[in-house]
Amino acid sequence: MLVLHIDMDSYFASIEQQANPRLRGRPIVVSGRPDIHSVVAAASREAKRYGIRAGMSTWEAKRLCPGVTFVAGNPDKYGSMTRRFFQILLRYTPMVEMFSIDEAFLEVSQEVGRHGGPLALGRKIQEEFRGALGEWVTGSIGIAENKMLAKLAVEEAKPAGIRWFRPEEVPGVLERTPLEAVCGIGPRIARRLSHLGALKLADLGRFPERVLRREFGVYGATLALWGRGLDPTPFVPYWQVEEVKSVGHSHAIPKALRHPEGARSVLLFLCEGVGRRLRRKGLSARVVHFSLRDADMRFCGGQRALESPTDDEETIFWAALDLCEAHGGFPDETTLVAVRATRVLPKEETVRPLFLAERRRERLAEVVDKIRDRHGDRAIWRGSVFASGRSLSQATGGLGQEREIVLAEKASERAAPARSGRLAELDPSP
Amino acid sequence: MGPSAGEAVEVEAFFSPSALHPRPLSLRWRGRRVSVEKIHLVHEAWEGDSRFLFYSLTAGGTFLELRYDSERARWTAAAGSQAEG
DSSP states (O other), X not given: OOEEEEEETTHXXXXXXXXXXXXXXXXXXXXXXXXXXOBOSEEOHHHHTTTXXXXXXXXXXXXXXXXXXXXXXXXXXXXXXXXXXXXXXXXXXXXXXXXXXXXXXXXXXXXXXXGTSHHHHHHHHHHHHHHHHOTTOOEEEEEESSHHHHHHHHHHHTTTOEEEOOGGGHHHHHHHOBGGGSTTOOHHHHHHXXXXXXXXXXXXXXXXXXXXHHHHTHHHHHHXXXXXXXXXXXXXXXXXXOOOOEEEEEEEOOGGGOSXXXXXXXXXXXXXXXXXXXXXXXXXXXXXEEEEXXXXXXXXXXXXXXEEEEOOHHHHHHHHHHHHHHTTSOOSOEEEEEEEXXXXXXXXXXXXXXXXXXXXXXXHHHHHHHHHHHHOTTSOOOHHHHHHHHHHHHHHTTTTSSOOHHHHHHHHHHTTTOOOHHHHHHOOOO | OOXXXXXXXXXXXXXXXXXXXXXXXXXXXXXXXXXXXXXXXXXXXXXTTEEEEEEEEEETTEEEEEEEETTTXXXXXXXXXXXXX
């Protein structure tokens, strides 16, 4: 197998620089609305030189680089560009796995011969990107025998380069790669492994598999394979539709809404989103999960099975609120709220509402969905979430406004038990 | 000085069946006509089922963002990239 990993460089920031020539060559940060406190969604290459990184507060970014320019994020723009680069990739192979909005894997074992080898293929793709996306939006390409190694290779290709790990180079790569560099090994796992004496990827390969299995369960087997440069993660092309396992949203709450009433209205706003997505997919959920994070970054939450499956946001909201009350209610300051509906099944397999009030609510939801489909999501608001919904949109510029837990779930399934990145470290859900 | 956000702009554009979107060639607003020098980026956005195209371009030496309402075939100046130092 030969895998290309395409990772767009400083994606959102590069797109903004492509769109506006005045921003080129300058340190810029894509964030929520520039006049309020927000977080860095993306930093340009120039901003990264000052140490600015995604996830940092805009206040911190300004401290590191007082001359930084803040640009409000525009998800439509980034989505549009992603669709364009996805179309380019499809011209080379149908074996394209979209990993995130700015990353994709291509399985090109059959195609490289026609294009003059892996490096020539990579250069062709980069050339097409330049023509279709603009000279400022570049992608780096990592090439290797599997996804794990290709993702490591791309880090050595950045920015705008190509790096191919040939089979004979792999032992050296494993010897020099720190464990945290592997997508799927978070800081906590890396710490546990360091206590066992493993610091580099090759160290995992030297452990007997049973030791890792004893320590980490099934995930230990994956770690053992990674240590030998192998990757059990399946390649999932975009057309292989995965079954939806859950639908959820979470949101970091801006300062103005951290009081209990504000957090409650954010919860309702998120439940509306969950209900709408369940209805759009024709699903109902049997279990509701709720979690919150307080000002000390502590999580609490729980889950509850519903009496009957539902796609009704109010039912989901009241179940989540009950769970919240069971944990002492919202604290003085809530910094994040998450709600997730799981154990989903097709709605047509569920019993229709018996009572008139429930049927009315169901019809009302259908009408509201129709209005939003026709005129956009902001065309109609529930009075009690109007202020919080607007405030959330302004704080994030629509970026990361609703973390699609379902996507994270899919990613985590692909990355085996190694739930990749920050979410795995933060997500407290059982 | 370009048109202000929301202001209607008359646009001479080339519609090609093989292109993904129309290509503005020149703009006219407040009686002034300027040629489009470079289109930097085009992206689309949806509001419900209405599709809009946004053009980031330079015309007459000025950076502009135009919005094209494909349903009503109407061009207006968009808010543009808002930036502050």
